[in-house]
Amino acid sequence: MAEVVAAFGVPHTPFFPALVKREGPQSETGRFYARQRQDLTQLRPDVIVLFSTDHLNTFFFDNLPIFAMGVTERFQGPIDEPAEVPMYEVPSRPDFAAHLRRTCIEAGFDVALSEKFKVDHSFMVPLHFLNPDMAIPVVPVFVSGHVPPLPSAQRCFDLGRTIGEAIASWPEDLRVAVMGSGSFSLDVFGPLMAPGRSDGVPDPQWAERICKLMEDGSTDTLLDEATPRQLAKAGNVGGEVLNWIAMLGAIGPRPAKYLMPQMSQGHAYGLWEGR
Amino acid sequence: MSVYEVNYICRELLRDHTFRDAMRTDPVKALAGRDLTGEEREALLAGDVGKLYRMGVNSFLMGYLPRFQACGITMETYNTRMRAEAGQQGAATGH
Numbered sequence: 001m002a003e004v005v006a007a008f009g010v011p012h013t014p015f016f017p018a019l020v021k022r023e024g025p026q027s028e029t030g031r032f033y034a035r036q037r038q039d040l041t042q043l044r045p046d047v048i049v050l051f052s053t054d055h056l057n058t059f060f061f062d063n064l065p066i067f068a069m070g071v072t073e074r075f076q077g078p079i080d081e082p083a084e085v086p087m088y089e090v091p092s093r094p095d096f097a098a099h100l101r102r103t104c105i106e107a108g109f110d111v112a113l114s115e116k117f118k119v120d121h122s123f124m125v126p127l128h129f130l131n132p133d134m135a136i137p138v139v140p141v142f143v144s145g146h147v148p149p150l151p152s153a154q155r156c157f158d159l160g161r162t163i164g165e166a167i168a169s170w171p172e173d174l175r176v177a178v179m180g181s182g183s184f185s186l187d188v189f190g191p192l193m194a195p196g197r198s199d200g201v202p203d204p205q206w207a208e209r210i211c212k213l214m215e216d217g218s219t220d221t222l223l224d225e226a227t228p229r230q231l232a233k234a235g236n237v238g239g240e241v242l243n244w245i246a247m248l249g250a251i252g253p254r255p256a257k258y259l260m261p262q263m264s265q266g267h268a269y270g271l272w273e274g275r
Numbered sequence: 276m277s278v279y280e281v282n283y284i285c286r287e288l289l290r291d292h293t294f295r296d297a298m299r300t301d302p303v304k305a306l307a308g309r310d311l312t313g314e315e316r317e318a319l320l321a322g323d324v325g326k327l328y329r330m331g332v333n334s335f336l337m338g339y340l341p342r343f344q345a346c347g348i349t350m351e352t353y354n355t356r357m358r359a360e361a362g363q364q365g366a367a368t369g370h
Contacts (some may be wrong), residue, residue: 056286056336061279080289146335188351189338191328191361196354198338236334 002096002167002174003229006043008036009214009244009270011226011262012125012181014082020031020129021084032260032269039271040130045177047093048131048138049100049163049250050123051243052181055080057120065112066151067159068142069104070119071097075140076185077119085124090134096170102136109159112142120199126181136177143246145182145239153226156242157219160249167250180247182240184210185266190236201266203234208240208261210243211268218257219248248272278331280310281319285336288343294369298345323347 010033020030039253057080071094078085081265094115104111123140131138141163144150151159160178184207187193187200194200213222226245231238242267251272259270284306288295297305302320311319318326324337334357340346341353 056282056333057289061282123302147333187337188332189357190342191357192361193354194359195358196351198341198350198354 002170002172002176003193003274004164004167004178004251005045005175005257005274006039006177007272007274008040008130008179009247009259009268010130010181010269011183011265011269012122013183013265013267014080014121014125016081016125017128019087028262032262034267035260036271037130037132038147040136040177043177044175045136046174047087047096048127048136048177049141049167049220050126050138050179050181051141051143051160052122052126053237053240053243054142055120055122055146058114058117058142064144064147065142066144067104067109068112068114069097070114070117070140070142071101072115072117075117075119078121078124079118080120080123082121085121085128086136088124088127090127091137092139092243093137096172096174099170100139100163100166103169103208104159108161109162111159122181126179130179141246143242145242146237148228148239150230150231150239150242151227153223153242153245156246157223157249160246161252162249163246164250164252168200178247178250180244182243183207183235183265183267184236184241185234186237186240187235188237192235196251200235201263203238204263204266206230206234206238207263207265207266207268210244211259211261213260214244214248214268214270215256217253219253244270277310277312277315281315281327281330281332282336284309285332285339285351288339288345295343295345299343302346320346322346322352324348324353325357325360328357328360
């Protein structure tokens, strides 16, 4: 039987690859990603299920799903030119992904299907750092976290829980790592960006609150507090916390093994271990 | 909603390098034939990102305008104009 061996919360800031190249592996960002890569390597997952939010590159306003899943042999990215990230080809597991999607639909989640697609930095920056040789197949799960109305926190958690159950019902012995990627408080090119910058952290207290609740495993409180109003207050990409919430649903509520905040960017790096 | 076309144009800056260059060197010509209202065209050419935001254009996508120096918009200008919209109803608060 397949099992969720760990869950990773990870940022996808598009300038991080260039920053780490410029400042070196001992920079804060370099060290945080290296720690997570080491943990991922030691856990030896056979496949990664990655929840993230497309930045209107894979999908657009002509067709914008709340939830979607990639069911394909392989996909490419990034298509939005983040510096120092090559165009990767990422292997996937269409049989496993189709099983996850089928289970979601049977449970009442109308998850859209994409069999041919490319992804942007929201998927590729985490993989660039954690899975750089792309040896581990990846199933991408798209969660609408930018364009209101967003799915509710509870809905995203329940989607994640259903995917966790689907993983557990897959007959093959697979070690699965789930990942949720994004920021807790961040405004990119919006009115809440900081003076002289292209982004800003408009609600650092909220980002700290999320870290505390995730560290403690207080998932129910997080779901109660992650209201649409709060996510909007957190910035125009504040809804990316929904990817972390879906990831928590997949592994099940529990305290984090560690959570490394990076409050200058309104996000963190986290690990939850499977049972 | 023709705001769709403004959003589309912003994303085209990322995807179409010929269009990207044209929006930097001759935006009037680059936007000719695009399905824009007069108000949208005027706001784009003026780099009035605050007005575009109030009209419902996605702020993240508008970030491609200064990123690729389209319509003469610099990061500094963009930052000042967009920050002046804090508290206004825009795309970030929903359609």
